[in-house]
Amino acid sequence: MFLSYLKIAWKVLLRRKFFTFISLFGISFTLMMLLVMYAMVDYSVGPQMPELRTDRLLFITRMQLFYRDGGQSNSGLGYAFLDKYARTLRTPEKVSLSEHNFSTVAAYVGNQTLKLDLKRTDDVFWQVLNFDFVAGRPFNAQEERDAAHVVVVNESTARRYFGTSENVLGRVMELDAVRYRVVGVVSDVPLSRIQSYAEVWVPLSTTPANLRDPDYLGGYMAILLAPSAAEVDNVKAEFQQVVNRIPLPDPKQFKELRTRAHTLFASLIAHANGSSSADGASGLVVRVALALTLLFMLLPALNLINVNVSRTLERASEIGVRKAFGATTSALMRQFLIENIFLTLLGGLLGLGLAAGMLAFINSIHLIPYAQFALNGRVFGVALGLALVFGILSGVYPAYKMSKLQAAQVLKGEVAL
Amino acid sequence: MTNLFAPVAVDSASPRVATAAPAPGRAVLQLTGIEKVYQTRTIETVALNHVNLTINQGEFVSIMGPSGCGKSTLLSIMGLLDEPTGGTLELDGRPVQSYSDKELARLRNHKIGFVFQSYHLINDLSVLDNVELPLLYRSGVSGKERRQRAYAALEKVGLGARTNHFPSQLSGGQRQRVAIARALAGQPELILADEPTGNLDSVMGEEIMDLLLTLNRQEGTTIVMVTHDEQQALKTQRLIRFFDGSQVS
Numbered sequence: 001m002f003l004s005y006l007k008i009a010w011k012v013l014l015r016r017k018f019f020t021f022i023s024l025f026g027i028s029f030t031l032m033m034l035l036v037m038y039a040m041v042d043y044s045v046g047p048q049m050p051e052l053r054t055d056r057l058l059f060i061t062r063m064q065l066f067y068r069d070g071g072q073s074n075s076g077l078g079y080a081f082l083d084k085y086a087r088t089l090r091t092p093e094k095v096s097l098s099e100h101n102f103s104t105v106a107a108y109v110g111n112q113t114l115k116l117d118l119k120r121t122d123d124v125f126w127q128v129l130n131f132d133f134v135a136g137r138p139f140n141a142q143e144e145r146d147a148a149h150v151v152v153v154n155e156s157t158a159r160r161y162f163g164t165s166e167n168v169l170g171r172v173m174e175l176d177a178v179r180y181r182v183v184g185v186v187s188d189v190p191l192s193r194i195q196s197y198a199e200v201w202v203p204l205s206t207t208p209a210n211l212r213d214p215d216y217l218g219g220y221m222a223i224l225l226a227p228s229a230a231e232v233d234n235v236k237a238e239f240q241q242v243v244n245r246i247p248l249p250d251p252k253q254f255k256e257l258r259t260r261a262h263t264l265f266a267s268l269i270a271h272a273n274g275s276s277s278a279d280g281a282s283g284l285v286v287r288v289a290l291a292l293t294l295l296f297m298l299l300p301a302l303n304l305i306n307v308n309v310s311r312t313l314e315r316a317s318e319i320g321v322r323k324a325f326g327a328t329t330s331a332l333m334r335q336f337l338i339e340n341i342f343l344t345l346l347g348g349l350l351g352l353g354l355a356a357g358m359l360a361f362i363n364s365i366h367l368i369p370y371a372q373f374a375l376n377g378r379v380f381g382v383a384l385g386l387a388l389v390f391g392i393l394s395g396v397y398p399a400y401k402m403s404k405l406q407a408a409q410v411l412k413g414e415v416a417l
Numbered sequence: 418m419t420n421l422f423a424p425v426a427v428d429s430a431s432p433r434v435a436t437a438a439p440a441p442g443r444a445v446l447q448l449t450g451i452e453k454v455y456q457t458r459t460i461e462t463v464a465l466n467h468v469n470l471t472i473n474q475g476e477f478v479s480i481m482g483p484s485g486c487g488k489s490t491l492l493s494i495m496g497l498l499d500e501p502t503g504g505t506l507e508l509d510g511r512p513v514q515s516y517s518d519k520e521l522a523r524l525r526n527h528k529i530g531f532v533f534q535s536y537h538l539i540n541d542l543s544v545l546d547n548v549e550l551p552l553l554y555r556s557g558v559s560g561k562e563r564r565q566r567a568y569a570a571l572e573k574v575g576l577g578a579r580t581n582h583f584p585s586q587l588s589g590g591q592r593q594r595v596a597i598a599r600a601l602a603g604q605p606e607l608i609l610a611d612e613p614t615g616n617l618d619s620v621m622g623e624e625i626m627d628l629l630l631t632l633n634r635q636e637g638t639t640i641v642m643v644t645h646d647e648q649q650a651l652k653t654q655r656l657i658r659f660f661d662g663s664q665v666s
Contacts, residue, residue, distance in 0.1 A: 001553045004546060011541030321537045324498060325603070326526025326554035328519050408493040411533060 002338070009339035012311070013346075019307050020343075026300035027347025028354055031386055034293055035355035036362075039379045043371065044192035045265040046378060051196060052130040055229040056093075058236060059195055059267035060086055060222040061100060063259040065249070076100030077259065078218030079204075079211045085242050086222040091235045094225040096124035099207075101219065102198045105176040109161055116157060118175060119198035120207050126152075128225040129196055136169045136184035139203050143183075147205035151180035154188045156370065157199040175200060190371035194271065195223065195264065197370075216249050216257065224261055236261045294393075297386070301394040308340065308398030315402065316410040323407035332403035333396075340395030341388060348387030352380065442474030445509060445607050445639050446495055452503035453490050453662075464490045465501070466662040474606070477633040477640045479650035482659030488643040489611055491659070495641060496529050496609045497521045509606075526554050530600030534612035536592045538584040544571065544595050545580040551603035570598040574628060590621030597628060601638075608632075610642040614649060626652065 013020045047054040060082065065073040079097065087095045098121035107114040126138030131152075139150045151173055158165040161173060165185055173180050180202060189197050204211075209219075224239075226232045239261040248254045262270055269285055312319075322332060352375060359373040453465040464487045472478055472495075480488050493499035494506060497513060505512050508524060516524065530551070538547050548567035552558045558566075571577050574594040584592055593613060600608050610629065614622035626649045632638045642653065650656045658666040 004542070004549075004553060007546070008539070008541055015541070317535075317537050318539050321531075321533075321539065322550070322554075323522070324496065324525060324531045325551040325599070326522050328522040328554075330519075331522075331554060406499075408490075408499040411493075411498070411537060412489060 005335050005338045006342060008335075009342040012315075012339065013343065015314075016311070019311070023304050023307050023343060024347050024350060026303050027344055027387075027390060028350035030297055030300045031348050031351025031383060031390070032354035032358060034296065034386055035351055035375075035379055035383055036358050036373075038382050039355065039359055039373050039375060040192070040362075042376070042378055043190065043373050045268055046376075048193075049187065050129040050131045050189055051193060051264055053225065054264050056226045056232065057128065057264060058092075058224040058226065058232060058239075058261040059264060060224070060239065060259060060261050061195070061267050062270050063217055063257065065216065065254050066256040066258070067253060068255045073217055075217045076219045076221055078213055078215045079209075079220045080214050081216045081218070082220055082222045083211075085246060086224070086239070089224065089235065089238055089242065091226070091231060091238045092224040093227045094124050094128050096128045096223045096225075097122050097220055098125050098204060098223070099219055100221040105200070107161060107173060107175050114157075114160055116175065117197070117199045119196075119201050120204040121201055122204045125201075125223065128223050131189070131196075132187040134165065134185050134187060136182070138184055144203045144205055147203060149178065149180045149206060150183045150203065151175070152184040152186055152201045153182055154186055154199050154370070156188050158182075158185050173200070175202075178206075188370040188372075191369040192371055195221070195267065222261075232263075293386070294389075297390055297393065301390060304340070304344075304390075304394035305397055308336075308394070309401055312398065312402045312405070316405060319402055319405050320407045320410035323405075324411065329403045333399045336399035336402050337392065337395045340399065341391030344387045344391035344394070345384075347390070348383045351387075352383050355379075355383075442476075443510075444471045444507070445474050445476075446470070446472040446641075447507040447510070448495070448504065449507075450504035451491075451494060451501045451506065453487070453494065453499070454502045463662050465494070467504070468662075468664055470657065470664065472607070472639060472641055474639055475633070475637045476655060477630065477653040478642070478655045478657060479653040480641065480643045480657045480659060481645065481647065481650050482665075486659045487662040488659055492609050492611050492641065492643050495607075496531060497525050522554070526551055526603060528606050530603060530605040530608045532593070532596050532600050532608060532610035532613045534615040536584070536589075536596045536616075538592055538595055538599075540584050542583075543580065544576065544582050544584070544587070547584065547595055548599045548602050550599055551605075555603065566604075567598070567602050570602040571595070573601060573632075574598045588621070589617050590624055593617060593621075593625050594628065597625070597632075601632070605638075607639045607641070610640060612643055612645065614644065614646060622646070622649070 042048075045054070051057055061076060062074065063077050067073075082097050087097065089095060099119050102117040102119045104115050105118045107116050123139055123141045123144040131138070134155060136152070138152055139148065143150050153161070153168070153173065155165040158168050162168045162171060168182050168185060171182050173182060191197050224235055226235045243257070243259055246257060248257055319332065356375050359375070363372055448468055448470040451465055451468040452463070455462040455464060468491065480491065482488050490499065494501050497508070505514060507513070508528060513521065513524065539550070545564065545567050548570050549563045552563040552566060568577065568580060571580060574597050576591060576594050576598065579587065579591065584595065587595065597613075613629065614625050617625060629640055629642065630652060633640050644650050657664060
C-alpha cells in the first residue's frame, strides 16, 4: 500500500509541473536557509575539532562583579583567581587555563608583515581539546614551566610564513620580535571556535603579564573536562559551591560576584550577551530559535496547504473511488499525509543540495576565517526532521479536507470543499 | 464489536416487502421505507419517497427511470455511500444505520463492488494497480495475493494482456472492463453498476452488458444496474421503474 501511495505521490508531482515547482522551490529554499544556519551553528558549537568532546567540556570565561551603587564590571577572569578556584576543583578530570582572547602579533616574511592571532595556553589545553596535529606535538608541562619559546602553528600560517607546512618542525618563527621554535603543526581552527581559535599558540608562561595579579577580573579562562557527560552537572555544581564561598574582593564596593562553568553553547551565548549567567539565556535562545524556525516554515507551509487544497478538486474522483472501495477517513488521511511528506522529503533533499552549494559559496568567500562549513550527519538528521515537521504542518489540514469529501457527491461530480 | 462478516442465518419465512419477481436466493439487500430528502433553508427536495425493495442473492436487477428520479441516489444508499433520511437498510439481514464510518467502509470493501458510468479509474495507476485497489484496504492480503487476484479479475474480463497499461491508453469499453475487474477483485456479493454502458457506443455497450450477464449467470454475482437503455434492462431478471423518487413498478 505504501508503494502505491508513493507511486501516486510521484504521479501527482508530475501532473502539474508548475505547481510542483512552486511547492518544491518554497520547501527547498526554506530548508536550505534553515540548514545553512544550522550547519553554521553546528560548526561553531557542535562536537567538532578541536572541541570534540562538547558533552564533557565546560568553560569558565566570564565574571560579573556587581557594584553596590548599581553598576557592574564584566570581563574574563584573573589568572590567579582561576589558578586558585578552578584548577583546584576535584570533580573535573582535567582543568586548563588559557588566555581568554587571542592577541595579534606581527611576523615578517621578507617585506611582508603578517598579522597573526596568538593565544597563550597551558599544556593541559592540548589534553582537554582535540587538535588535529598534522606534524609534531603540543608543548608539554616542562616547556610550560620553563616558559620555553615554543609554538604550535596552524597549517595555513605555516604555509604563509615558511612557504610550506611540511618539515617546519624545529624551525624558528619570530613573533613580535620574539623567537619561537615550532614544535607542532595543527589543522586550521575556524574563528567561529572562539574558545580555542588562534593561528599560533605559545605557552602561557611566556606572557609578559603578571600572572600573580590578585584581581578577580582579567584576560583568562578555564576549560574543564568532566570525567563523563553524566558528571558535567556535578562539575558545574562543585564550581558553583566554590564560587558561593569566595569572598568579595571589596565588600564595601561590591555586593555580588557571578561566574559559572558553562557548556560550549552557553559560553558562546554568554560571550554574545556579555553575561556570565547564560544558562537560562541559552535555553531561551534555543526556544526562540525553534519558534523562529517554525515561523519561517509557516509561509511556505501555508502556500503548500493552499496548493494541496486546490488539488483536492482534481483528485475528487480518486477520493470517491477509494472511499467506495473501502478506504476509511483515517486511511485517506494517512495516504495524503504520506504523499505530502514524500513531497517535503524531496524538498528536503533538494534543500540539502542547495545548502551544500550555499555553504561551499560561503567557504569560498572566506566569510569566517578558516571556516569550512559542511554538511554532516547531524545536519542531515535536522533536514530529515524539518522536512517531516514541514510535511505534517502542511499536510494535515488538506488531508483532513480531502478525506472528509462525500463519496456519493464526488462520484456524481458534485464537489464541495 | 459486531462481527459484520459472520454467516447470516436467513429466515425464509420472515415477512419481506413485496418485490416485483420471486427471489432465487436469500436477501442480500433489504430496503424498507427508504426516504431521502435534501433540505435547504427554502426548499425541500424529495429524492426517494418510501422505497421498499429486496435484492436477492444471485439476482440481476435493473433500475430505470428518467433523469433526476432518484436512481443514482438509491444506488448510493444501497452502496452505503449515502445515508437515507428515513427507513431502514439491511445488508445480509443486518441493519446498517448504526454502523460507524469505519464499519461501513469495511462492509463496502468486503461485500460491495461498484461500476460507474464514467469508470472513475485512477489515471496515475496502471490497470493492475487500479484493479488491486479494493484489496489494498483489506487486511491480511499480501502483495503477492493482491497481484494474483487482480490478474485473475482482469483475465475474467479479457484484459489479462493489458495489466501494465494505463487507463489513458485504453478504449472506453476497455476502461469499463477494467472497472468491472476492479469491482470483481474483492469478490463482493453485490455489484452496483450506475449506467455502466452510458458512456459507450452500442457495440461496446453490448460487450459490457454481455460481460455483466455472464458474471451473473456463471459466477452467481448479484448485480443491481441503473440504466437508461430499455433493451439492456430487459435482459436482466427483474426491472424496477422509478419516477419522481418512487418505485412505480
